[in-house]
Amino acid sequence: MRPLDQKETLMVFNKLKNYIGGNIRVLLERPDGLYCFRLQRDRIYYVKESIMKFAANLPRDSVMSLGVCFGKITKGGRFLLHITALEFLHPYCMNKVWLRESAEQNFMYGNHVLKSGMARISENTPKYAGLIVFSSKDIPLGFGVSAKATAECRHADPMDIVCFHQADIGEYIRNEEELV
Known part of the structure; x- marks a missing residue:
């Protein structure tokens, strides 16, 4: 294991900033x-x-x-968050979306969130912001x-996508064959 170089650190911090904003310092200290x-x-x-x-x-x-x-860092040079980071990031997240019970299973199968499945969304969420x-x-x-931004969600059709799927806790079960 080695420390991240400047390019890798910038890539990781930019991704984390998208989800937790300025709380990166709280995550490290x-x-x-x-x-x-x-x-x-x-x-x-x-x-x-100390473990390091x-x-x-x-x-x-x-x-x-x-x-x-x-x-992980992809071959294309992008950083993708794994679902194992969810436990550490959700207390510090800035933008949240809550699902209706009927839409939870749909999201867990890897599908995007539709307006009809969204119960609520945090105020002032900008378009293309990271959500928990x-x-x-x-x-x-x-x-x-x-x-969509929060204001756009209020006037969206029920079948419009309001949240693009990135990762979910159902991945453990779906990817079980790859891990074995």
């Missing part, structure tokens, strides 16, 4: 210690610095992973990108 991002192959890991110091004594090729996988998708019972379900 937590009350239980300092955290950092590390790169192993094409995966970005979120690791406590212990792992520094191990050879690089013997460490498979360390910490929580936040995402919640169930009607405030359980975080995944990531999305707003297809």
Whole structure:
């Protein structure tokens, strides 16, 4: 595992800024210690610095992973968030969308959120902003990108897409064959 270079750090922070805004500092300087991002192959890991110091004594090729996988860098050079980052990002998110119970399963199958399935959306959400998708019972379900601003959602047709699907907690089950 190695520290991120300047280009990789900028790419990761821009993606996180889209979802949690200026709360990136809160993510790195937590009350239980300092955290950092590390790169192993094409995966970005979120690791406590004290654990990282212990792992520094191990050879690089013997460490498979360390910490929580936040995402991966694609071959095209983009950073994609993994669903494992949801637990750490949802307390700090700026823009949220809540789904009706009838639309939760549809989102969990990897489909976009329609206006008819949206229960509510946070105020002043801009177009193409990162969203955390919640169930009607405030359980975080995944990531999305707003297809419309909050004002546009109020006047949209019921079959219009209001949130583009990015990742959801159902991916564990759908991708089980790839992991084995």
